[in-house]
Amino acid sequence: MVFHAGAGRAAPGKAKEARFAAVWKPRAGNVFRRHRSGSSVFCTKAKGVAGCGRSQLEHHKASKALVCETARRGRRVAVRAAESPSKGKQQPAAFYRVRIFTFIGILVGYACYYLTRNSLTYTAPVMVASKELGLDVSSIGAMTSIFPIAYGMSKFVSGVLGSMMSASRLLGLGLICTGLINVCFGFGSSLAWFCTLWAMNGILQGVGGPCCARILTSWFATEERGTYWGMWNIAHNLGGFMAPILAGSAAATLGWKWGMWAPGMIGIVVGCVLVLGVKDKPETAGFDPVEEEAPPSAEEEAGDEVPESKQSIKQILFDNVLRNPFIWGMAFTYFFVYVIRQGVTSWFVFYLLQEKGASDAGIAAARVSGLELGGLVGSLLAGRLSDMYISKSKGKGGVVGKRVQVVIAYTIGVALMLLAFRCVPAAWPAGQWLCIFMIGFFLYGPQMLIGLCGAELVGPSSVGASEGFLGWVAYLGAANAGVPLSIIVRDYGWNAYFTTLLCACGGALLLLSPMTNLKSYTQRVESKKKLN
Numbered sequence: 001m002v003f004h005a006g007a008g009r010a011a012p013g014k015a016k017e018a019r020f021a022a023v024w025k026p027r028a029g030n031v032f033r034r035h036r037s038g039s040s041v042f043c044t045k046a047k048g049v050a051g052c053g054r055s056q057l058e059h060h061k062a063s064k065a066l067v068c069e070t071a072r073r074g075r076r077v078a079v080r081a082a083e084s085p086s087k088g089k090q091q092p093a094a095f096y097r098v099r100i101f102t103f104i105g106i107l108v109g110y111a112c113y114y115l116t117r118n119s120l121t122y123t124a125p126v127m128v129a130s131k132e133l134g135l136d137v138s139s140i141g142a143m144t145s146i147f148p149i150a151y152g153m154s155k156f157v158s159g160v161l162g163s164m165m166s167a168s169r170l171l172g173l174g175l176i177c178t179g180l181i182n183v184c185f186g187f188g189s190s191l192a193w194f195c196t197l198w199a200m201n202g203i204l205q206g207v208g209g210p211c212c213a214r215i216l217t218s219w220f221a222t223e224e225r226g227t228y229w230g231m232w233n234i235a236h237n238l239g240g241f242m243a244p245i246l247a248g249s250a251a252a253t254l255g256w257k258w259g260m261w262a263p264g265m266i267g268i269v270v271g272c273v274l275v276l277g278v279k280d281k282p283e284t285a286g287f288d289p290v291e292e293e294a295p296p297s298a299e300e301e302a303g304d305e306v307p308e309s310k311q312s313i314k315q316i317l318f319d320n321v322l323r324n325p326f327i328w329g330m331a332f333t334y335f336f337v338y339v340i341r342q343g344v345t346s347w348f349v350f351y352l353l354q355e356k357g358a359s360d361a362g363i364a365a366a367r368v369s370g371l372e373l374g375g376l377v378g379s380l381l382a383g384r385l386s387d388m389y390i391s392k393s394k395g396k397g398g399v400v401g402k403r404v405q406v407v408i409a410y411t412i413g414v415a416l417m418l419l420a421f422r423c424v425p426a427a428w429p430a431g432q433w434l435c436i437f438m439i440g441f442f443l444y445g446p447q448m449l450i451g452l453c454g455a456e457l458v459g460p461s462s463v464g465a466s467e468g469f470l471g472w473v474a475y476l477g478a479a480n481a482g483v484p485l486s487i488i489v490r491d492y493g494w495n496a497y498f499t500t501l502l503c504a505c506g507g508a509l510l511l512l513s514p515m516t517n518l519k520s521y522t523q524r525v526e527s528k529k530k531l532n
Helices: 055-060 093-129 137-164 167-185 193-204 207-220 220-231 234-254 256-277 313-324 326-353 361-368 372-391 399-423 430-459 459-477 483-494 494-515 521-531
Strands: 002-003 019-025 029-038 041-043 076-080
Touching: 002 326, 019 234, 019 399, 029 430, 041 361, 055 207, 093 137, 093 167, 093 193, 093 207, 093 220, 093 256, 093 361, 093 399, 137 193, 137 207, 137 313, 137 459, 167 193, 167 256, 207 430, 220 234, 220 430, 234 256, 234 372, 234 430, 313 459, 326 361, 326 430, 326 459, 326 483, 326 494, 361 372, 361 430, 372 399, 372 430, 372 459, 399 430, 430 483, 483 494
Parallel strands: 002 029
Antiparallel strands: 002 019, 019 076, 029 041
């Protein structure tokens, strides 16, 4: 009898590790033969299948004993190495070149999503001033009210459906389509045309975030993911920075049509680059995965359980996402974080005008400018801190739990800085700007890390669905910072406003407290392998 098996690739500086799938074939001599890197290891057949000799295996410095076991069906034997072959594996130089191109692609691509999303904001004043259109502020309000409704639902649906499609192609095609909508918008002249196209833009905008999350988690391992997730998160700030410069300047100098055409054409070009150049994951580009997927369980081998990569939309959404209680915990935490974020961005200008001595809206806006700048610094540092915390733990404790602990620290910082901002004197504008900067610093860290935690709680095929669900719930929180907070400010004053934001901080902390030891999907895979 002869035993044939596929060879594994050795990691540098370690004993060679391998996975083996074995097949029985008739051969004289009751001998097993295993081909490995050009060498043969002979194992004498005992009664049934008892074990293998190690005469030549020792010569090749194999560090782990091989386990031989009878299979469930026919006469199949499966032998696996004790450790993951991808652990500690060195990727070729080409891998890092492709990876940095992919990262730059999703960074610039998502910034262009923000550009084509905010183009109307900076073109609208010129549209209202145009006599031929006959629009007023209420007309612009109708357009901008339709967008978040379409966007919130789209982010959820596209996250689920996108799990079954190529993330890079969906990302690029979505950007091409939203660019085309911006271009078509410039050819319109009626309110119905504008509202219809802007609702379609909201639907397409929901594609961007979940696709970027899937690509990023496939290309970056756990110990570096927080840093790169934080760096990718600056796409929000980059797109927000580009919109007034490009769309606003084009609309003011060339007419409102160019305020939509210019962002649209940029979106189309960048979308084509994404479709042609960005790869979904390392395997698509011919490299090894950065982290090993789960080994097939006994149920999967018997056909009773479907591997995650082959699951249906229903299984991905319900079994992997909606039935995970910690995903719900992250979602409601996101809800509270977005109540705070939207409450701050929507109402701080009014608060400065009424309570802190700002003489006009321009001065108030200048003081609020520290929010985005602080958010940029805070989100970058939050990702780096969580990676350092995970690295120093040396595998002890849950990876997601470590990031949750950073989120808790940042949320406490938000609460303290809200109190400081409430107490800062009206005669000290520099102190007000500094408090707003620190609020942005602490607020954007949780906004970034909660999305990463949700991505790491599920397997690679479910990341899009997880991010879509989290984004949908987050937008519900943002919606509740509009009319409800306006009623609170009008009827109960600014003290009640700040009390509401502090209660949102408290709600987030309560939800996060049971999740400080959560393990990531990758950690659960490794635990499962050890049990097998």
